[in-house]
Amino acid sequence: MLRGGYGYGVLAAIYGACAIFFIGDISVDQTLAIGVVYIPLVATSVFYRNPRVIWLLAGIASGLVGVGLFLPVVSENVVTAVANRTLSIAAIWIVATLMRHERNVAEQLAEQTRRAELADQAKGRLLANVSHELKTPLNAILGFSELMLADCRPDQVQYLEYIKAGGRRLLGTFENLIDLTQLDERVLQASAVDLAPLLREAVQAMRVPAAEQRVSVALTLEREGLPAVRADAWAVRRIVENLLSNAIKFSNPGGAVEIEVEPACDLVAINVRDEGRGIAPDVLLRLGEPFFQGETGGSRHFEGMGTGLALSLRLATAMHGRLVFDSHRGGGTRARLVLPIAGTTENGMLPLDGTVLGELRRSPDPGAS
16 A cells, blocks of 8 residues: 555656666666666565565565576676676665564554553543542642631641641642643633733732742732733733742742733733742753752752643743743742733744743853852
């Protein structure tokens, strides 16, 4: 069975050329290794799905070489003619063997790829199912902890706050995990998104975790009537909440997190700044890798699975935006979500300093030696 409509034309050309060479071979007495011209005939096996065709074509090519030895007559220089024809047949079968080996390797790679895709799909389904199953009891825990906090003894408040904070953190992790594993099935709708109310809602949603960390969160809008961005409102909200969550988590107690909007040219940048300890250059380059943690093992000081930035990166890329991090050790971090303004082309450019996730640009670190 031929692969692709162009195959018929290619086959006709190769078969026609081989027929012309065969007619010439049986018409003229010669001792040349004419069989090498039949190697393209063997190569046409790539157009057929049945791998046994390779040996069939190699046999046909060898037969044509053998017939050419005796027609029109056996050459006077028999030794040279037989030697050349033998070399031609050997070359044909060597090519056939190599092509069969290449085909075996390709089939094995295709099978391994198929198995890897099935395993990846199974892993995604497992993570999604586990996350969904865990969200239900977590919501119950959070709900009952709220009820208990409303009517409890003073000595119980701290412990109930721990329960509520831990449950909220787990719930946020599972939501990121679900969104990350099901992102390929979600269709993002591009529309004109008004940033001001969206950012106010995101900041308001982070007030409680910020208060628990004793971190202030301030939204600065230099002017009203900011240009709308071409994006998906849900995706922008998820990215901003993840950036705020990270900024709060890595801030020192008593620190501050600022979020502001910076319009420029045909793009708008949403900046999230914190006063934390910053990000090391080697970690900065790997931000956004799924489940990547800057600290591992017993050296970890912060909770999390590394799903928030991975999800944010994929969402930003899907919206033709960029996610940029500018950080220095001990000098805090600035995260920038850059999106196109609604009604503009997708090729607008904004000067960006820092590390662009996916492009591996690193900002200079003054503290590095």
